Amino acid sequence: MEHQLHLLLLEDDEQLRTALESLLVDEGYSVYTAGDGRQAVAEVAKQPPDILLLDVKLPGPDGLEVLQQIKQQLPELQSLVMTGYASEEDSIRAIRLGVGDYLQKPFSMSDFLTAVDSIARRTYRLKQLKQREEALEEVTRWSLEFLTSSVDLSTPSPGETRRWAGEKAEAAAVTLNFSPQAVKTAAPAVLYHLLSREDETISRLSNLKKLLSEPALKLAEQIAQAPDEPQEPSLLNLCRYVVSRVENSELEVSPKILEALSQSAGKTQQQDTSGRSDLAILGLARTLILSGDQEGALAALKELVADDKPSQTAGQALLMLAELEPENLKTHLRRLLNWLPKLAPVEAARLQFQAGLLSTQRGLPQGPELLKRAVSTFDALSLPGESASANLALWSQGNGAEFESHLEVLLAPHRGDLLAGVGSWLLEPLLAHMDSSIAKRAALRIIRESPKALQSAGRRPETASGLLTCLEELGGGPEPVLRRLCAPSLPDDIKSRSRALLAEGEQKPLMRLIFFGSFELHIGDMVLAGKGWGSQKARFLLACLGHRGRPTDQEILVEQFWPDSAPGRGLKNLYQALTDIRQAVGPYDDPIARTGQMLQLNPDYPVWSDAEEFESAFEESKKTNDPKVARELMNDALRLYQGPFLQDCPLEWAETQRRDFELKQLQLLERLTECCLHLGHNREVLTLTQQLLSQDKCHQTAHMSTMEAYIALGRPEEAIRQYQRAEVALANEMGLEPSIELFKVLQKAKMLM
Numbered sequence: 005m006e007h008q009l010h011l012l013l014l015e016d017d018e019q020l021r022t023a024l025e026s027l028l029v030d031e032g033y034s035v036y037t038a039g040d041g042r043q044a045v046a047e048v049a050k051q052p053p054d055i056l057l058l059d060v061k062l063p064g065p066d067g068l069e070v071l072q073q074i075k076q077q078l079p080e081l082q083s084l085v086m087t088g089y090a091s092e093e094d095s096i097r098a099i100r101l102g103v104g105d106y107l108q109k110p111f112s113m114s115d116f117l118t119a120v121d122s123i124a125r126r127t128y129r130l131k132q133l134k135q136r137e138e139a140l141e142e143v144t145r146w147s148l149e150f151l152t153s154s155v156d157l158s159t160p161s162p163g164e165t166r167r168w169a170g171e172k173a174e175a176a177a178v179t180l181n182f183s184p185q186a187v188k189t190a191a192p193a194v195l196y197h198l199l200s201r202e203d204e205t206i207s208r209l210s211n212l213k214k215l216l217s218e219p220a221l222k223l224a225e226q227i228a229q230a231p232d233e234p235q236e237p238s239l240l241n242l243c244r245y246v247v248s249r250v251e252n253s254e255l256e257v258s259p260k261i262l263e264a265l266s267q268s269a270g271k272t273q274q275q276d277t278s279g280r281s282d283l284a285i286l287g288l289a290r291t292l293i294l295s296g297d298q299e300g301a302l303a304a305l306k307e308l309v310a311d312d313k314p315s316q317t318a319g320q321a322l323l324m325l326a327e328l329e330p331e332n333l334k335t336h337l338r339r340l341l342n343w344l345p346k347l348a349p350v351e352a353a354r355l356q357f358q359a360g361l362l363s364t365q366r367g368l369p370q371g372p373e374l375l376k377r378a379v380s381t382f383d384a385l386s387l388p389g390e391s392a393s394a395n396l397a398l399w400s401q402g403n404g405a406e407f408e409s410h411l412e413v414l415l416a417p418h419r420g421d422l423l424a425g426v427g428s429w430l431l432e433p434l435l436a437h438m439d440s441s442i443a444k445r446a447a448l449r450i451i452r453e454s455p456k457a458l459q460s461a462g463r464r465p466e467t468a469s470g471l472l473t474c475l476e477e478l479g480g481g482p483e484p485v486l487r488r489l490c491a492p493s494l495p496d497d498i499k500s501r502s503r504a505l506l507a508e509g510e511q512k513p514l515m516r517l518i519f520f521g522s523f524e525l526h527i528g529d530m531v532l533a534g535k536g537w538g539s540q541k542a543r544f545l546l547a548c549l550g551h552r553g554r555p556t557d558q559e560i561l562v563e564q565f566w567p568d569s570a571p572g573r574g575l576k577n578l579y580q581a582l583t584d585i586r587q588a589v590g591p592y593d594d595p596i597a598r599t600g601q602m603l604q605l606n607p608d609y610p611v612w613s614d615a616e617e618f619e620s621a622f623e624e625s626k627k628t629n630d631p632k633v634a635r636e637l638m639n640d641a642l643r644l645y646q647g648p649f650l651q652d653c654p655l656e657w658a659e660t661q662r663r664d665f666e667l668k669q670l671q672l673l674e675r676l677t678e679c680c681l682h683l684g685h686n687r688e689v690l691t692l693t694q695q696l697l698s699q700d701k702c703h704q705t706a707h708m709s710t711m712e713a714y715i716a717l718g719r720p721e722e723a724i725r726q727y728q729r730a731e732v733a734l735a736n737e738m739g740l741e742p743s744i745e746l747f748k749v750l751q752k753a754k755m756l757m
Contacts, residue, residue: 009033009034009054009055009124009127009128010034010035010036010051010052010053010054010055011028011033011034011035011036011053011054011055011056011057011120012035012036012037012038012044012047012048012053012055012056012057013025013028013035013036013037013038013057013058014037014038014039014040014041014044014056014057014058014059014062014067014070015037015039015057015058015059015086016039016040016059016061016062016063017059018039021037021039024057024116025037027113027116027117028120031117031120033120033124036051036053040062040063041062041066041067041069041070041073044056044058044070044074045070045073045074048074048077048078052077052078052081053078053081054081054082054127054131055081055082055083055084055120055123055124055127056071056074056081056082056083056084057083057084057086057120058070058071058083058084058085058086059085059086059087060085060086060087061087067085067087068085071083071085080130082123082126082127082130083123084106084107084119084120084123085106085107086107086109086111087106087107087108087109107119129567129568132567132656133568137217138654141188141192141217144192144212144215144216144217145191145192146288147212147215147300148170148191148192148195148196148199148212149167149170149195151195151199151209151212151299151300151303152166152167152170152195152198152199155199155202159202161250161251161252162250162251162252163248163249163250163251163252163253164246164249164250165250166195166198166199166250167195168246168249168250169194169195169198169246169247169249169250170190170191170192170194170195170198170246171191172246172249172265173190173191173193173194173242173243173246174187174190174191176242176246176261176264176265176267177190177239177242177264179264179267180237180239180242180260180261180264182239185219186219186239188217188220189217189219189220189223189239190223190239190242190243192216192217192220192224193220193221193223193224193227193243194224194227194243194246194247196209196212196213196216196220196221196224197224197227197228197243197247198247198250200224223239223240223243226240227240227243227244227247234255234256234257234258235256235257235258236258237258237260237261237264241257241258241261242257242261242264244257245257245261245265246265282308282315282317282318285304285307285308285317286304286305286308286317286320286321286521286646286647287520287521287522287646287647287651288304288521288522289301289304289305289308289321289324290324290521290522290524290533292304293324293328298328301324301328302325302328302329305321305324305325305328306321306325308321309321309322309325309339314343314344314346314347315347315351316347316351316354316355318343319340319343319344319347319351319355320355320358322336322337322339322340322343323336323340323355323358323359323362326340326362327362330366333362333366333368334368337359337362337363337368340355340359341356341359343355344356348687348688348690348691349381349384349385349687349688350385350387350639350688350691351691352381353378353381353382353385353387353390354378354390356374356377356378356381357374357375357378357382357390357393357394357397359374360372360373360374360375360377360378360394360397361375361397361429364397364401365429371401372398372401372403375394375397375398375403376398376403378390378394379391379394379395379398382394385685385688386632386635386636387636387639388413388636389413389414389416389419389422389636389640390422391410391413392409392410392411392413392414392422393410393414393422393425393426395407395410396410396411396414396426396430397426397429399433400429400430400432400433407437407443408440408442408443411442411443411445411446412442414426414446415442415445415446415449418617418620418621418624418637418640418641419640420453420612420617421614421617421643421644423446423449423450423453423454424450424453424454424516427450427453427454427456427457428454428456428457428460430446430450430457431447431450431451431454431457431458431460431461432460432461432462432463432467434446434447434450434470435447435461435462435466435467435468435469435470435471435474436464436466436467436470437470438469438470438473438474444473444474447470447474448474448477448478451471451474451475451478451481452478452513452514452610453514453516453610453612454514456528458471458481458482458485459485461485462485462488462489465494465495465498468489468494468498469498471485471489472489472498472501472502472505475505476501476505479508480505480508481505482513482528483506486502486503486505486506487502487506489501489502490502490503490506513527513528513592513609513610514526514527514609514610514611514612515527515550515595515605515609515610515611515612516611516612516613517547517550517551517611517612517613517614517615518614518646519547519550519551519613519614519615519649519650520614520615520618520644520645520646520647520648520649520665521646521647521648521651522647522650522651522652523543523544523547523650523652523653525546525550525589525595527589527592527595527609528592530589530590530592532588532589537584537585537588538583538584538585538587538588539580539581539584541565541566541577541581542581542582542584542585542588544565544650544653544655544658545561545565545578545581545582545585546585546595546596547650547653547658548561548564548565548655548657548658549596549603549604549605550605550611550613551613551615551661552604553604553605553611553616554604555599555602555603555604556602556603556604557601557602557603558575558578558601558602558603559601561578561603562574562575562577562578564655564656564657565577565578565581565655566578582596582603593606593608593609594606595609614644614646615649615665617641617644618641618644618645618665618668619641619668621637621638621640621641621644622637622638622641622668622671622672624637625637625638625641625675626675631679631682631683632683634675634679635676635679635680635683635685638672638675638676638679639676641672642669642672642673642676645665645669645672648662648665648666649661649662649664649665649666650662670696670699670700673692673695673696674696674705674706676692677689677692677693677696677705677706677709678709680692681709681712681713684716686713686714686716686717687713687717689709689710689712689713690710690713690714692709693706693707693709693710693713694710697710701733701737702730702733702734702737702738702740704730704734704742704743704745704746707726707727707729707730707742707746708743708745708746708749710723710726711723711726711727711746711749711750711753712749714726714753715749715752715753715756720753720754720756720757721753721757723749723750723753724750724753724754724757727742727746727749727750727753730742730746
């Protein structure tokens with residue numbers, strides 16, 4: 005067990021205090037000490053402890069009096085009382101104070117460590133439980149906000165928007181100095197109350213009601229009741245007043261509430277855009293689409309494009325909106341194309357390619373021209389994978405004769421995501437070229453790794469024959485596809501070959517695990533995202549086993565997923581989660597294999613993981629001495645990072661991995677920036693350093709790379725402004741001045757003015 009808790013040892017016997025402190029430090033605890041009650045209170049003011057170890061008999065205030073005083077500030081503080089004797093009165097006082105444990109003096113060092121370890125484990129579990137509760141509250145709040153945005157768009161209120169009411173209630177509650185616990189209930193209560201009055205949201209609120217905290221739910225119910233004392237500046241009257249503003253009705257309210265609302269203007273907490281990256285919001289939108297919640301997805305996507313600021317994620321949001329709202333397809337595409345000149349070249353080219361692909365598929369005349377421009381830009385930027393995809397899109401539309409060299413590029417390692425992305429429209433033309441070994445190789449990989457592409461493949465006799473050739477080599481195929489190939493309209497030889505394959509049975513499809521953003525499981529043509537799992541624990545259990553890729557003892561899984569469950573109950577929860585997983589995958593074989601006590605991903609399934617591909621591409625980039633190859637590999641890795649690792653999983657193992665991948669992404673951005681600077685891709689440098697500085701305003705290397713890129717682009721005045729931004733950030737955040745290296749680049753910029 006790792007000890008990262010802060011322990012305050014209150015003991016007046018200096019010799020014993022020193023011995024116990026040394027023992028605890030050797031065990032890995034962070035310990036600070038006090039010899040009397042006054043000193044202990046002073047130490048707590050400097051650094052609040054997680055656990056208080058105290059003697060009862062002390063000079064001045066006794067230990068229990070000190071504990072009572074400290075617990076007024078730290079009500080959740082855990083404690084261990086050490087005493088030579090305990091009177092009945094002391095015992096009653098200790099019980100009332102919620103003392104964690106008693107240790108009778110004299111005690112052995114091993115008994116002392118055992119008692120401390122027991123308290124420490126309890127404290128860890130309480131912390132974990134609190135973190136889970138906070139994560140659940142955050143997810144609930146987020147869901148309410150997006151649902152509110154959706155309702156605001158579809159049914160405008162007569163007064164202020166519903167979203168405004170939630171934000172103002174929270175901001176004013178802060179201004180009125182309500183407790184943090186009370187502040188946390190304000191916005192969810194207001195939003196839930198307002199949404200419950202809309203008929204079309206009732207069904208979507210049923211699940212959120214289960215997640216809403218009891219205080220927030222109680223407050224939401226009280227809002228509907230008639231106010232007893234409207235002049236009282238209470239949280240309830242604050243919430244009632246902002247609700248009345250939405251409904252455009254008059255409500256008498258305390259002047260203090262009106263003043264708080266006025267003071268909080270402009271300070272409203274935008275929970276959906278601050279504290280969350282745009283990637284995370286985009287990931288949520290994808291999950292909502294896969295879960296069938298189109299309204300929620302639309303609300304999330306419109307949040308990303310509301311401020312009309314061009315960015316890669318906002319561009320992706322426009323493309324997704326174009327697909328979700330075909331009636332507004334041209335409007336969204338036109339807006340996106342207007343953004344492209346304002347974006348970094350790599351971002352612009354990728355969005356231009358996707359816009360061209362969508363336009364071509366929808367029969368818009370500008371599609372081929374957009375694809376040609378994307379090819380030209382990808383070639384200029386030395387991005388062979390993306391260039392190959394765009395060239396193959398043109399070829400599939402009859403705008404090119406050569407395709408084999410482009411296929412070779414996509415079949416290279418670390419480009420599996422690109423090949424999967426083109427499979428839906430590339431498979432059919434490939435099946436007509438089975439005389440080409442490279443076309444056959446690519447078709448086999450698409451069928452094996454992207455079985456969804458089979459749904460629209462083999463519709464013509466010549467492509468049906470090519471599809472059967474691939475399925476025969478793979479030893480089988482999906483039953484619905486083979487039955488379709490037995491249609492009376494197809495030639496007899498195709499029908500007989502299809503029947504023969506039907507008799508052999510299906511092969512295991514590829515299992516695709518998406519960890520970046522919200523977890524997704526793809527098996528065959530089935531996609532499981534936010535819904536359909538039976539329970540979230542089942543979803544995260546599969547993610548855990550999939551990421552580990554090795555057998556794991558079921559007792560370890562119980563400890564990680566149900567640490568506070570009663571003996572035997574944890575195993576029942578585990579078995580239920582496994583049942584939920586089996587039911588979720590439906591017709592497919594169980595994705596979990598058991599050997600005794602050990603559980604792992606079913607080894608019969610071929611598996612692809614975006615997290616594994618990310619790490620593989622990044623590690624390969626470190627091994628090469630060719631900066632161009634390194635840049636390609638790092639761009640491949642960065643393309644896979646579509647959001648924080650399992651962004652909605654609050655469990656400790658996921659949080660650890662999340663931090664690890666965030667660090668790797670930071671390292672990747674740093675190395676890629678250095679590589680692009682060396683190769684002279686200066687506009688790409690500006691995009692990369694912008695990402696670095698969004699994570700760390702004081703990243704001096706990122707500031708310096710930005711300045712060097714501006715100088716190389718002939719914009720020394722921008723380099724000087726960047727130095728000034730660095731100077732302000734370092735002074736405000738760390739009380740430091742810019743480094744000598746940064747100052748030297750500043751002088752270089754000044755000489756070029």
